[in-house]
Amino acid sequence: MQRVVDEQRGGAKAGPPAALQPSQVDLSVDVGPLKLHNPIMTASGTAGLGLELEPFFELSVAGAVVVKTITKKPRKGNPMPRLAETPSGLLNSIGLPNKGIDAFLEVTLPRLAGKARCLVVNIAGTCTGEFAELAGRLDGQPGVDALELNISCPNVEGGDLPFARDPLVVQRLVSDVRAATRLPIITKLSPNVADVAAIAQAAKDGGSDAVSVINTLLGMSVDWRTGEPGLGTVVGGLSGPAIKPIALRMCWEVARRVDIPIIGIGGIVSVEDALEYLTVGARAVQVGTTHYKTPDIVPRLVQALRERLAAAGRQRVTEQIGTLRAS
Numbered sequence: 394m395q396r397v398v399d400e401q402r403g404g405a406k407a408g409p410p411a412a413l414q415p416s417q418v419d420l421s422v423d424v425g426p427l428k429l430h431n432p433i434m435t436a437s438g439t440a441g442l443g444l445e446l447e448p449f450f451e452l453s454v455a456g457a458v459v460v461k462t463i464t465k466k467p468r469k470g471n472p473m474p475r476l477a478e479t480p481s482g483l484l485n486s487i488g489l490p491n492k493g494i495d496a497f498l499e500v501t502l503p504r505l506a507g508k509a510r511c512l513v514v515n516i517a518g519t520c521t522g523e524f525a526e527l528a529g530r531l532d533g534q535p536g537v538d539a540l541e542l543n544i545s546c547p548n549v550e551g552g553d554l555p556f557a558r559d560p561l562v563v564q565r566l567v568s569d570v571r572a573a574t575r576l577p578i579i580t581k582l583s584p585n586v587a588d589v590a591a592i593a594q595a596a597k598d599g600g601s602d603a604v605s606v607i608n609t610l611l612g613m614s615v616d617w618r619t620g621e622p623g624l625g626t627v628v629g630g631l632s633g634p635a636i637k638p639i640a641l642r643m644c645w646e647v648a649r650r651v652d653i654p655i656i657g658i659g660g661i662v663s664v665e666d667a668l669e670y671l672t673v674g675a676r677a678v679q680v681g682t683t684h685y686k687t688p689d690i691v692p693r694l695v696q697a698l699r700e701r702l703a704a705a706g707r708q709r710v711t712e713q714i715g716t717l718r719a720s
């Protein structure tokens with residue numbers, strides 16, 4: 394105030410504004426009803442049930458931890474090989490191996506509960522009823538903060554993404570889940586569709602609180618000498634930096650056409666990547682494949698986000714969201 398008075402009197406010259414300290418930057422974001430203390434989440438599947446990351450950082454550092462997909466019955470997963478590297482990307486066909494909802498509730502959840510500031514359980518069913526049943530079982534469980542509906546796993550039997558592509562199916566599935574739980578619902582969308590915004594709109598109409606954009610892109614690799622495919626199931630899901638421009642484009646398409654909170658996913662390896670997702674309209678991001686190279690990527694990104702935003706003079710991360718300049 395004194396500076397303003399001095400200036401008005403033609404007195405002391407104003408210096409440059411005091412630099413913002415990284416610790417002063419407010420990283421908290423709302424994703425629908427979910428309040429995250431920062432926008433950096435783990436992506437489902439790349440960090441097991443979450444506990445696998447504990448040797449590298451305290452789970453409470455993450456904005457949210459998303460567990461690997463849980464199904465009604467235990468699943469063994471797909472035949473080997475399940476992973477194949479490609480330039481700038483990773484193909485997977487893991488096939489949802491997990492011990493099923495009973496083991497999750499009895500064994501895993503008691504170990505996980507209270508460790509993450511926000512715990513999101515990713516679920517998948519073989520039919521709409523199974524999604525709703527799983528949602529009902531998780532409703533009211535201490536330590537569970539939200540559900541992520543995995544309607545977009547590319548590696549299920551038949552391989553035709555039965556829930557991801559038809560807006561009417563998506564709307565019905567989400568509304569059945571909505572009726573079964575009071576938990577916030579995030580619907581994880583597939584990139585393997587013609588119009589991702591139409592699917593996001595259907596998820597919203599069904600009662601989804603947010604969408605995560607995107608799951609992996611259908612892809613394959615082959616050794617031309619032997620004719621062997623890279624994956625046991627031939628086709629799988631592509632993730633990593635190779636998909637980032639596609640994922641960004643899809644986040645933007647959803648942001649401009651549908652009024653629903655977006656969580657951006659796809660190829661994030663640096664704070665620049667995370668900031669790009671926020672710029673096109675995502676309110677939070679999930680990091681996945683990069684865990685295999687940098688298992689402590691989450692705390693690194695949180696700190697780098699503070700530093701970058703402070704240097705850009707942004708007091709709140711929310712000031713960055715949706716700042717894309719496009720006509």
Ligand code: RRO
Pocket residue numbers: 438462485486487488489490543545546547548608609630631
């Ligand atoms: O387990 C998998 O094969 C898998 C899943 Br559930 C998913 O959602 N996305 C993916 O690329 N792989």
